Amino acid sequence: MTHAADLTGQRVLIVGGSRFIGAELARRAASLGAEVVIGARDLDRATEVADALPGGAGKVVRIDVLEESTIAAAAADIGEVDHVIVTAAAHHDVPVAELEHDKVVAAFEAKVIGPLMLAKHFAPRMRAGGSFVLFSGIVGWKPGPGSTVKGITNGAVAYAAAHLAANLSPLRVNAIAPGVVDSGTWDEKVGDKAAFLSRAGEHTLVGRYGEMADIADAAMWLLTAGYVTGEVIHIDGGGRRVA
Numbered sequence: 001m002t003h004a005a006d007l008t009g010q011r012v013l014i015v016g017g018s019r020f021i022g023a024e025l026a027r028r029a030a031s032l033g034a035e036v037v038i039g040a041r042d043l044d045r046a047t048e049v050a051d052a053l054p055g056g057a058g059k060v061v062r063i064d065v066l067e068e069s070t071i072a073a074a075a076a077d078i079g080e081v082d083h084v085i086v087t088a089a090a091h092h093d094v095p096v097a098e099l100e101h102d103k104v105v106a107a108f109e110a111k112v113i114g115p116l117m118l119a120k121h122f123a124p125r126m127r128a129g130g131s132f133v134l135f136s137g138i139v140g141w142k143p144g145p146g147s148t149v150k151g152i153t154n155g156a157v158a159y160a161a162a163h164l165a166a167n168l169s170p171l172r173v174n175a176i177a178p179g180v181v182d183s184g185t186w187d188e189k190v191g192d193k194a195a196f197l198s199r200a201g202e203h204t205l206v207g208r209y210g211e212m213a214d215i216a217d218a219a220m221w222l223l224t225a226g227y228v229t230g231e232v233i234h235i236d237g238g239g240r241r242v243a
C-alpha cells in the first residue's frame with residue numbers, strides 16, 4: 001500500500017533517521033514532498049541517508065536523545081518544524097537478575113525522557129497542525145522473559161503520548177507500537193534471522209512479520225490524521241492478541 005499523504009512544504013524531523021525504521025521514514029516522508037531533517041548520533045551515516053533521499057538532499061543535525069544540550073542546539077539550528085518523529089531506543093534485554101542500573105536508565109532516557117525533552121524544545125517551534133510520533137513496541141503488551149525493560153519503557157511511551165497530547169494540545173502526539181519488523185536491527189541480534197522472523201510471523205493473526213512499509217504507512221498517516229491524538233497505533237498484525 002502506498003499512502004496518499006502530501007507533505008509538500010512540511011518540515012519533518014526524524015530522530016533516529018540514520019538507519020533502520022527511522023531511515024525508511026525519512027525516505028518515505030521525502031517521497032511525499034517533506035523537507036526532511038535527520039537527527040542522529042552518527043552524522044556520517046545520517047548524511048549518507050540524507051544525500052540519497054528522493055527529491056534532493058535532506059538536512060542533518062546531531063541529536064543524542066540522552067543529552068538535552070544536543071536537542072536544544074538542534075532546535076535552535078532547525079527553527080520551525082511541522083512534525084517530529086522519534087525512533088530512538090537503547091535496548092537492555094536481559095533477565096531481571098542481570099539488570100545493569102546504567103543501562104536501565106539509558107533505556108528510559110532513549111525511549112521516554114528523550115521524547116519528553118524533544119517535546120520541551122520542539123513544541124514551541126511547531127507550526128499549527130504539527131505533531132509528534134513516538135515509538136513504543138508490542139512487548140509493552142506482551143510480558144515475557146528477558147524483556148522487562150523493553151516492556152516497561154514501551155508501556156511508558158503509551159502514557160507519554162497520552163499525557164503529552166493533553167499538555168501540548170492542540171499539537172497532536174501519538175505513538176506507534178510495532179510488532180516484529182525486519183528493519184535491519186535484528187540482523188546481528190538473532191542467530192538465524194530467517195527462523196526468528198518466521199516464528200514472529202506465526203505469532204500474529206495475519207501470519208507474517210512486519211515490513212518497513214507497514215510502519216511507514218502508519219507513520220505517514222499519523223502525520224496527516226488531524227483528528228487523532230494521544231493514541232497508540234498497534235502495527236503488529238494482531239500479534240499482541242496471540243499467546
Ligand SMILES: NC(=O)c1ccc[n+]([C@@H]2O[C@H](COP(=O)([O-])OP(=O)(O)OC[C@H]3O[C@@H](n4cnc5c(N)ncnc54)[C@H](OP(=O)(O)O)[C@@H]3O)[C@@H](O)[C@H]2O)c1
Pocket residue numbers: 015016017018019020021022039040041042063064065066087088089090110135136137138139177178179180181182183184185
Ligand atoms: N524493529 C522491530 O522489530 C521493532 C519492534 C517493536 C518496536 N520497535 C521500535 O521501533 C523503533 C525503531 O526500531 P528499529 O527497528 O529502527 O531499530 P532500533 O535498533 O531500535 O533503532 C534505534 C534507532 O535509534 C537510534 N538511537 C539509539 N540511541 C540513540 C540516541 N541516544 N540518540 C539518538 N538516536 C539514538 C539508533 O541510531 P544510532 O544507534 O545509529 O544512533 C537507531 O536509529 C525503536 O523504538 C524500537 O524499539 C521496533
